[in-house]
Amino acid sequence: MPDTVLPGHGSGGKLMNDLIHDTIRETLGSESIQLDDSAILQLPGRQIAFTTDSYTITPIEFPGGNIGSLAVNGTVNDLAVMGAAPLYLSCSIILEEGLPLDELKRVLQSMRAAADYAGVSIVTGDTKVVPRGKGDKIYINTAGIGVFNSPPQRHDILPGDAIIINGFIGDHGTAVMAERNKLSFSKGLSSDCAPLNMLIRQVIQSYPESIRFMRDATRGGVASVLNEITKDRPFGAKLIENSLPVHDEVRGVSELLGIDPLYIANEGKVVIIADGKDAPAIVEEMKKVPEGKDSAIIGEITDDYTGSAYITTRVGGNRMLPLLIEEQLPRIC
């Protein structure tokens, strides 16, 4: 077997068959991946969540994960924040000719480990190969199906609701940028890439009526999530700077790069809008799950600055958090 990706690995012939059987299925789980044109699945219910995401991150390996674990966790999280239990993933890979197969294997191994940890199965897939200079090592698409064991978690947001997050913000984007730019002082940085479904299940089971809205804060960070939920609505979203969990290393690198951690992508953080009176108890519940151990209330929904997100700074002023024209960190997911 060759040790890099060849054009023929993407064809309908023996080379592709060998790659799919010996490398991809073997690693991702030959017991779960069905080889037919489609996987046949038996669902426990008739209401499902369906999502898709393509991952084009560079570099493909970074502290705390790689494009494989990212592709599993990112799609698991898009299902989980709807209140759905993620069950099945597809995996479609675009390989650039010349990619060392060892790198591919590490990525696939991470996908498998992430799927096992999150409790989802990869059931169907596809492989394409593009020539050198028409891709960038590997792009992965995962689509996902989840089922609803309780109704979708989407309710009206009201002033007085609390804004909760499950830990430190900005880790993923900062770690990827530091790795990409070989920043030597960034040793402590690591992506927060993690599945949120166990955490969210814990919250839903304990406080099924208290959750208004959940969203994972990926591209555009926490500030973009808050912009989305306040846009054209009769309330504002206020953050308290003193309450924001930000690692010192993230603060340092983001200051150096001139970037606000509130706009930096996370890959294991969920913004939860919840009934204000239940928020402290919800945070305690979240802390019981590994992915929620640093959970905190970071702000509230207000009657002020309707339609906007803003932050009350350490010195007591309010600073607006507008939707940015573009992300400052390209290709972080």
Add this chain to the structure above:
Amino acid sequence: MPDTVLPGHGSGGKLMNDLIHDTIRETLGSESIQLDDSAILQLPGRQIAFTTDSYTITPIEFPGGNIGSLAVNGTVNDLAVMGAAPLYLSCSIILEEGLPLDELKRVLQSMRAAADYAGVSIVTGDTKVVPRGKGDKIYINTAGIGVFNSPPQRHDILPGDAIIINGFIGDHGTAVMAERNKLSFSKGLSSDCAPLNMLIRQVIQSYPESIRFMRDATRGGVASVLNEITKDRPFGAKLIENSLPVHDEVRGVSELLGIDPLYIANEGKVVIIADGKDAPAIVEEMKKVPEGKDSAIIGEITDDYTGSAYITTRVGGNRMLPLLIEEQLPRIC
């Protein structure tokens, strides 16, 4: 609005929001695409088919279709050949910086038209942008969900079964290669890109017990499908050269390129293995549907050459059809 894709079109900011709202959702169908992290879907049953495919074809526009119609039909067909009724598609797009937005719009319009014709809804999506030289205009992933109104069409294949195809072979790959290489004498060539779900529904409804196996003959062509079903099995698959529907233009171009039409990709052809005694009636049923008007019996399952595909040539000899090491036409889907 700019007229080419910019890096910021892939970020979590306003530029991406505008692209998604004004161009993508508007064209693909704002009434069906849900804007949340996942689409919430109500299914008519609990057994589903789930599939995924990434499309990296070049050129992205070709006689008979473009990457958009291909991405819809290809995934619809992967569901249909299982015997499932395709219902929902996701659409994830990787755009190369610099792509003219007009080209993107044409692709999206074709996706929408193909989805409408096939009767499926695009319900969720994702957009990423990669820098110049890290992609090739546009790559599209579609994942699809179908439901089973009757059991999956997978039964034991037996000697005496007929091999049926719904029309001319090799059109897609030949048309794309001719377009790519600007072959001036190839005016009559056009891709067969089409959805197979209406055709297959007709067959299943009329002859539910007679179908053993169906597979769309894409990468690797008809020969690769027959290799797949005969591999390590106690029967062979025999084609009759005189019965094979091949357009003269396809024969001409494939001879020029030194390629056998049996190995050329199709995008609207299904190989059906069916009970031999019902095969003529099935072919008549197929001819009632536009996508089946040139249907024909092209061979049979035999006790000879077990584990192999072969063809009885015009002069009466048998020629083996081995699985190729690699596809001769790269990036045709």
